[in-house]
Amino acid sequence: MIKTKAYAAQSATSELAPFELHRRSPGAEDVQIEILYCGVCHSDLHTVRGEWHNTLYPSVPGHEIVGRVVAVGDKVRNFKPGDLAGVGCMVGSCGHCHSCDEGEEQYCDNGFTGTYNGPVFGGENTYGGYSQTIVVKESFVLHIKHAEKDLASVAPLLCAGITTYSPLRHWGAGPGKTVGIVGLGGLGHMAVKIALTPWALTSFYLPRLRRARSKTASGLVPMKFAFPPIPSKWRLMQTALISSSTRWPLRTIWMSISNCSSAMAR
Amino acid sequence: MAAPHNLDVYLQLLKRDGTMILVGAPAEPHPSPGVFNLIFKRRQLAGSLIGGIRETQEMLDFCAQHDIVSDVEMIPMDYINTAYERMLRSDVKYRFVIDLASLK
């Protein structure tokens, strides 16, 4: 067992505070990583505050993990001590269902194992990246090829990056398409960067949404926006990503992807 | 605290066969959009959850190749509770990242 310092919430109403946990000693297929940086995702907050009604306590969130490999098991072939490595939202899945066979472990029929808060369909708790060390099966560890000086800024790619990259690819965002991003936060700003690269940005349009005066009774739920007239050219939006998880998605961007020679579609 | 949005506002901006994809995970569901906003232009409303491991590696390599990183604000571990309050106010451009060297 490896003793690890961490930060945990003990209940939905308690703040995060210092906590000590134990990681398993690396097995034959495991990679032990010294965590250097961990991004802070809105899911972390939902989880520690029990807002999805499925939180196991104590809760140690964090699934945008980057660090350095310090030890590997006998059967590990693709990582060695000293390598930069990343861990995202998953640390396991059944490995034999239709989705796992196709490399879509996030849709595993038997439920993937979240990096924190355990298997999605119940089971033992798992502890995430608000900690010094993590031990993960090699097949769920990622290689980081960015320069080491950028490592902290790479961490959010492990959730915010892939969450926006995957649908942009799946729905074929690329030349000739117009993409709208609703909500320019952690996810949204990554979507903008990913959607526009490597193609030159030819034009974009930033509508200024205004909060409509009428609110619902609770005052919390924005049901109406005063949407400004959108120039007809920009009504040709092909794909929109709704990434906002905060109350007011007032920052949005519409982008026209063009002026390019290569296509993003596989 | 994450809140539902009025999806109709955005659906109406899609052209024929356009797709709107939900990737955020609010604590409360979005109200169902008006059916007419879907059927009249064969628009699609979809969802997507992170990505597979192979695709995540592909994304990391793509970002390394094109020099894409996140815009972050680095924080020490003991700032996390304050960071959460700021996140709820969208007061971060655009992601907090914890420096684990601060966890002593």
Ligand SMILES: [Zn+2]
């Ligand atoms: Zn996340």
Ligand SMILES: [Zn+2]
């Ligand atoms: Zn599976």
